[in-house]
Amino acid sequence: MSERVDVEQHRADVAELLxxxxxxxxEEVSVHEGALGRVLASDVLAPGPLPRFRNSQMDGFxxxxxxxxxxGPGAPVTLPVVGDVAAAPGEPxxxxxGTAVRIMTGAPVPAGADAVVPVEDTDHVTFNHARxxxxxxxxxxxxxxxxxxxxxGRQAGEFVREPxxxxxxxxxxxxxxxxLAPHHVAAAAACGxxxxxxxxPVSVAxxxxxxxxxxxxxxxxxxxxxxxxxxALAAAVLAAGGQVGLRLTVPDDPExxxxxxxxxxxxxxxxxxxxxxxxxxxxxxxxxxxxxxxRSVAMQPGGPQGxxxxxxxxxxxxPGNPVSAQVSFVVFxxxxxxxxxxxxxxxxxxxxxxxxxxxxxxxxxxxRGRWVDDAGxxxxxxxxxxxxxxxxxxxxxxxxxxxxxxxxxRLDEGAEVMTWPL
Ligand code: AMP
Ligand code: MG
Numbered sequence: 275m276s277e278r279v280d281v282e283q284h285r286a287d288v289a290e291l292l293x294x295x296x297x298x299x300x301e302e303v304s305v306h307e308g309a310l311g312r313v314l315a316s317d318v319l320a321p322g323p324l325p326r327f328r329n330s331q332m333d334g335f336x337x338x339x340x341x342x343x344x345x346g347p348g349a350p351v352t353l354p355v356v357g358d359v360a361a362a363p364g365e366p367x368x369x370x371x372g373t374a375v376r377i378m379t380g381a382p383v384p385a386g387a388d389a390v391v392p393v394e395d396t397d398h399v400t401f402n403h404a405r406x407x408x409x410x411x412x413x414x415x416x417x418x419x420x421x422x423x424x425x426x427g428r429q430a431g432e433f434v435r436e437p438x439x440x441x442x443x444x445x446x447x448x449x450x451x452x453x454l455a456p457h458h459v460a461a462a463a464a465c466g467x468x469x470x471x472x473x474x475p476v477s478v479a480x481x482x483x484x485x486x487x488x489x490x491x492x493x494x495x496x497x498x499x500x501x502x503x504x505x506a507l508a509a510a511v512l513a514a515g516g517q518v519g520l521r522l523t524v525p526d527d528p529e530x531x532x533x534x535x536x537x538x539x540x541x542x543x544x545x546x547x548x549x550x551x552x553x554x555x556x557x558x559x560x561x562x563x564x565x566x567x568x569r570s571v572a573m574q575p576g577g578p579q580g581x582x583x584x585x586x587x588x589x590x591x592x593p594g595n596p597v598s599a600q601v602s603f604v605v606f607x608x609x610x611x612x613x614x615x616x617x618x619x620x621x622x623x624x625x626x627x628x629x630x631x632x633x634x635x636x637x638x639x640x641x642r643g644r645w646v647d648d649a650g651x652x653x654x655x656x657x658x659x660x661x662x663x664x665x666x667x668x669x670x671x672x673x674x675x676x677x678x679x680x681x682x683x684r685l686d687e688g689a690e691v692m693t694w695p696l
Contacts, residue, residue, distance in 0.1 A: 276578075277569040280680065281605065281638050284571045284579060288606045291581055291588045295476050295543060295614035302469045305462050309454045312472035313515060313616035318448040320465050323438030328383045329361075331433040335374040335396055335422050336387035339430040350423040355398070359384065374422050383434050390433035397423040441465070451616050473616045477519035478511045479538030480504055483549040483558050484594060485525040502596040502666055503548040510603045511546075515615030519543075526550065528562035535562070539585035546607075549594030551578040559591045566591060572680055573638045575663035576602040595663035601640050604675060604694050622692045623674065628656040630687050631678060638680040642672035643693055649673065655693060672696060 279287075300315040330336065337353065345351040353374040359366045361380035369375060369386035376398070377383065377390060400420045441447050447461050454470065462470060482504040488494045489501055501523050508518045519542035524534045531550075538545045550559035551568055559580060560568050566582030566589055575598035580591030592602040609619035628646050633639045641661065646654040655676060659668025674693035678685060685691065 277567070278572060279569055280572045284569070284581075285606055288581055288590065289610055291583075291590075292544065292607075292610050292614070294588070295610070298473045298476065298614060298616070300471050301474050303472055304469055305459050305467065309459055309462075309470050309472070310456070312454050312470070314448055314450050314452045314454060314458075315471045315473050315616065316450045317446045318462060318465075318467060318470065320441045320443055320445050320447045321467065322465070323443045324440040324447075324465055325435050325437055327437055329380050329435050330359075330377045330383055330390045331379065331435050332390050332392040333378050334376075334390045334392040334394075334433065335398075335424070336369060336377040336383050336390050337374045337424070337428070338369065338371060338387060339389040339428050339432070341372055342389070342391060342424045343427045345424045345427045347425070350397070350425050351427075352421050352423050355420040355422050374424075376420075376422075388430040388434065389428040391422075391424050391426075391428055392433060395425050397425070399423065451618070453617065475515055475517040476544060476611055476614045477542040478516050478611070479520040479522070479535075479542040479545045480507045480511065480518055481521075481531075481534055481538055481545065481547045482523045483526060483531060483547055484523075485527075487523050489523060503592075503594065503599045506596060506600055507546060507548065507592075507603060510600065510608070511611065514608050514611040515617045516611045526556050526558040528558055531558050531562040535584050535589070539587040539589075542587065545584065545587050545589045547580075547589065547591045548599045551580050551591045551593055553578070563589065563591070565589075572636060573601075573605070573640065574634065574661065575640065576605065577637075579606070593663075596666040597642075597663040597669050600669065601663075601675060604696065605640065620695055622677070622694055623651050625651070625653055625655040625674070625676070625691055625693045627676070627685055627687055627689045627691055628654045631657060631676075631685050633678045633682050633684070635683050636680055639676075639678040640694070641676040641678060642669050643674045643676040644671060645673050655691070 303309045342351045355376055356373045357375045359375055359377045359381040361378050366382055366384040369384040447465055448458055452458055482501045486498050487501040488498050504521055508521055511518050520538050522534045524530050547559050550557045565584050566580045568580040570577050571579050578593045582589055592599045642658045643655040644658045646656050658672045659665045674695050677692045
């Protein structure tokens with residue numbers, strides 16, 4: 275007779291077994307490739323200020339605010355335009371009092387200028403100097419000069435982006451634990467950061483056991499079925515921030531199972547098996563792994579569970595029914611894997627039952643549920659499919675697992691329940 279424990283006890287025991295997965299090693303990835311979706315290992319500090327230098331927020335004219343203070347309706351101020359500054363390499367000459375330069379968005383604001391008048395508030399006039407000798411007043415060999423009429427005054431600082439006004443040098447620009455998305459990559463790249471330090475994901479071996487299993491794309495013979503757990507758990511591992519270091523399908527032969535697990539333990543941080551842990555004959559994982567403790571957890575589905583160590587690696591043995599295997603992952607492993615990879619756990623969501631449910635006494639039930647009108651806290655959730663742990667297609671219609679407490683034998687429509695998002 276195997277040991278009986280409740281769900282919380284098994285969760286705690288799995289957490290203890292997997293404690294070694296915390297404190298993952300880190301690696302560097304380029305902001306150009308490989309950063310997307312990775313988890314930042316530490317805070318990223320701005321190596322310099324952003325913006326890097328004082329620059330213009332508008333296309334317009336850089337001026338001294340004092341020179342245009344009197345501009346107003348019907349009384350524009352006219353200033354000679356002594357040059358152009360584009361968003362281009364180089365440092366503009368300082369602005370002399372009583373002059374303006376035409377400036378483009380992002381271009382450095384010349385020393386001496388303290389405001390930018392947007393082009394919309396100006397009339398930019400080009401005129402010819404009729405000197406006949408082909409030179410300008412300043413002797414330049416061009417026949418034209420420009421001036422600008424400024425229709426309204428500006429305060430010092432207006433439309434000027436100060437260095438560090440986005441992020442100061444040394445300030446945190448990205449927090450540890452950030453799952454890198456395009457807007458994070460933008461901030462890092464803008465700060466001149468070429469490489470980011472991210473966590474190395476936990477590597478998981480996913481081992482499906484069962485002589486009846488054939489792989490995706492293979493043709494099943496009589497009595498054979500397609501392996502659902504291998505692909506399902508591989509996807510679950512990836513979704514929880516892990517990586518699949520090895521995927522194996524092994525027959526119900528203890529020798530072959532042990533050999534497969536030796537490989538798995540050599541390659542991966544954690545070994546996950548499905549099948550072969552119930553009370554029947556040919557329970558191959560039980561037979562193959564005397565090192566592992568097999569127990570009955572007071573839940574449905576997912577009752578038969580194993581945990582222990584093989585060849586130095588933690589092993590979790592999930593039951594074979596596809597619904598049981600997936601529920602086991604959600605309830606026992608998902609959050610631990612996420613946290614080991616630097617992600618936050620998935621919050622459980624309170625919901626309101628759309629149907630009455632009956633449940634066996636003394637066993638926590640995890641029914642498949644679907645949001646009815648809208649999703650999220652306080653929304654109504656309907657039971658999908660039956661309690662059978664083989665109902666893999668019904669589960670595909672579910673959004674959540676509905677958590678029916680062990681003590682409950684019946685919950686009425688309208689009862690509040692907790693749900694586990696899938
Ligand atoms: P077991 O725990 O090995 O007795 O498996 C319980 C049930 O789940 C049996 O009907 C198996 O055929 C089925 N099963 C086991 N492993 C898988 C799998 N990887 N994919 C789909 N069904 C499975
Ligand atoms: Mg089996």
